[in-house]
Structure formats: structure tokens, C-alpha cells
Amino acid sequence: MAATPKQTQAVQSALVDGGMSAADKLSLHDLQQVKKVIEASVDRAEKMNIAIAKTGAQLLALGVENATSVPVKAMVRAIEQNLAQLNGLNAEQKQALVNAKKGVDNVERNTSHRPGRSSE
Amino acid sequence: MFDRLQKPFLTVETGEAYQPIKLNYNLLQKDKLIEALNKLKCLKKNPSAPSWDWFWQAECDDLHFESLDAFKRNPERPIRLGTITIREKQLYFSLPSFKRACLAVPFFHKLLPEEIVTPRNADFINKVFGLDERLPHGFTELFKDEELEAIVRQRLEDYHKTQERCEQAATAEEAFGVLSEYTKTEAGKRLPYAERYVFQPDTQDPDIAFLGFYIFLRGRELVAIKRWFGDSGYSLADAADETVEQVFGGMDIDILD
Numbered sequence: 001m002a003a004t005p006k007q008t009q010a011v012q013s014a015l016v017d018g019g020m021s022a023a024d025k026l027s028l029h030d031l032q033q034v035k036k037v038i039e040a041s042v043d044r045a046e047k048m049n050i051a052i053a054k055t056g057a058q059l060l061a062l063g064v065e066n067a068t069s070v071p072v073k074a075m076v077r078a079i080e081q082n083l084a085q086l087n088g089l090n091a092e093q094k095q096a097l098v099n100a101k102k103g104v105d106n107v108e109r110n111t112s113h114r115p116g117r118s119s120e
Numbered sequence: 121m122f123d124r125l126q127k128p129f130l131t132v133e134t135g136e137a138y139q140p141i142k143l144n145y146n147l148l149q150k151d152k153l154i155e156a157l158n159k160l161k162c163l164k165k166n167p168s169a170p171s172w173d174w175f176w177q178a179e180c181d182d183l184h185f186e187s188l189d190a191f192k193r194n195p196e197r198p199i200r201l202g203t204i205t206i207r208e209k210q211l212y213f214s215l216p217s218f219k220r221a222c223l224a225v226p227f228f229h230k231l232l233p234e235e236i237v238t239p240r241n242a243d244f245i246n247k248v249f250g251l252d253e254r255l256p257h258g259f260t261e262l263f264k265d266e267e268l269e270a271i272v273r274q275r276l277e278d279y280h281k282t283q284e285r286c287e288q289a290a291t292a293e294e295a296f297g298v299l300s301e302y303t304k305t306e307a308g309k310r311l312p313y314a315e316r317y318v319f320q321p322d323t324q325d326p327d328i329a330f331l332g333f334y335i336f337l338r339g340r341e342l343v344a345i346k347r348w349f350g351d352s353g354y355s356l357a358d359a360a361d362e363t364v365e366q367v368f369g370g371m372d373i374d375i376l377d
Contacts, residue, residue: 056301067332
């Protein structure tokens, strides 16, 4: 998968708009990879947190544990750890990821309505 | 089925579904309890029996029923929320809805010290009633102590087996898989007609414990209402999912602050 000059320019514009100074050092491919990694990890954490919360709610609904019990507390801690991991990125990393997402989203939006998209 | 889809179920004055529930307390100091109950202005003693009617007034005036925002309360005729009875070494609350039970437990927890009474369990029915349906006359005919205890015992035995499997699991992920499979299966089963909730003694944080009681009853109320409207496959697992959705929203995790 290669980025056309036009797409690269679009990504760069988007990144500059997003306030990322090192935008010209990143290729579309890099950005897409970054975006995929971010989305996959967020998706994993979301799914895990939902599974943990559902199981906790079901334990309470069954009445075999109450809300102050050790297993339920452990589950709440696991959810918090998942969130903390996601939120553990420093400000620079967060900004880079946000910009990368924004840049790729812009390129995809700009090219999606055209026939014969070369970036996909 | 289609008849039922058109029919509303029976509700109480405060708007929620009629579902009889009986709260059972251990009575530790009878004289002090009677003294405490007689002091409360929201209670009115029945002259011929050791029982009190609990009204929506005075100390409990600010209790809120979401289902009833448009209701005009008449201070001259306060709504009776339930009945409190002392029998031998027990204290009973007879209430007509789960919502009232969820409000009663924390409300009376603040007013009645643990040295006097402690909540033991709650017995209730897993159904809503039609407007023209014959209503149960008393709780005794509905709640068989041995049957209710057997259900609780069986459920705890199954859970303890699952706990053992969790402890033997090689990794935390595997243990969680065992636990979530158990809850999914158990919460997918059909609920018994009558059931019991057992309060945990020595709870450090009562407010959180009351939240557990609310989740327990709220799930069952949802199941009863969904089934009334013909969703026969709706289970406690579905209700728990809805509760999670309501409490946590869509669990959207945004890396943006």
C-alpha cells in the first residue's frame, strides 16, 4: 500500500492543522499503521472492560456476591487498570496519536467517494 | 400472548410494578425498636397489633420515585408505602414493589441502629400481575422458607465450585473466562417464581451494599416486565447488560481528555 503525493500532502495538511510539528516525517502508511494499533488496543480494552463489567453485574444480579465483595472489587480494579493503561500515554504521545487518527480519517474521507481509490 | 401485549400490568400508586416483597430483619432489642419506631412521624401504629403503617411523609418526605414525576401528592392523605410488623424475634417489612424495598432498606438503616435490628433477607415474587389477576392475600402462602433457602444454597454451591476452578486456573485470563462463563450461563436461566436475597452481615460500606441489592432487584423487575410483554427469552443476563449500559454508558474510552 503506497500513498500518492496528493494523499501524503492531504495527511500533512491535516496534521499541521492538528498542530503536529513533525508531520512531514510521517508517511500515510506509518499513520495508518499507528491508527490500526491504537484502534486495536482501544478495542481490546473496551471489550475487556465491558466483559468484566457484565460479569460483575451478573454476579451481583445472581446474588452470589455483593458489591463490596473481593471478586467484585477485583473486577472494578481490573477495569480501572485497563483505563489507566489507555490513559497512561504522555501528552506528546496522545497528541501524536490524535493527530495520526485525524490525518488518516481526513485522507480516507477525501478519497472515499472517488472511484479507484489508490490508498486502499 | 397478543392479549397480554395490549394489557398493562398492575402498578402501585407511586408508578412502579406491583411485586410483593418482604424484608426480614433480625430483631436484637425489641423494646428499643418499639421505642424508635414510635418516635418516627412517618409511621403510624396499628392500635390492635404490633405493626405500623409506613407513610410517604415527614422523615421520608423527600424519597423520590422517578416513575411519578407528574403525581400530585395530597398532604392530607399521604400514600402508605408499606407495613412493618414485629413477630416474636423478627421484624418484617411488607412492601408492594421492589423500588420501595430499595428505598426502605437504606432509609431505615439510618434510623434504626445495628444494635437493634439487622437486615437478614428479602423474599419476593419474580412476576408482575395483571389488572384483573387474583392477588396473593398473604406472604406466607407464597414464600416457603425451605424452598427459598434451597435455591440460595444450590446457587452458592455452584458458585463455590466455580471459585475453586478459578483458583486452579493457570492465568488470570483463564480464571476470568471460567467466571464469566459461569455468570453468563446462570444469568441466562429462567428465574424461580419466588426467590430470596440474603443480606451480607458486617458490610463495611452499606451504601455500596445497597447498590448491590438494587442491581439484584432491578434486574428481576426488568425480566418480569419484559416477559409480561411477551419477550419470553429475556433473562437476567440481558438485564445485567442493560444495567451495565445504563451505569457505564457505551463504555466509550476516548484517548482525548
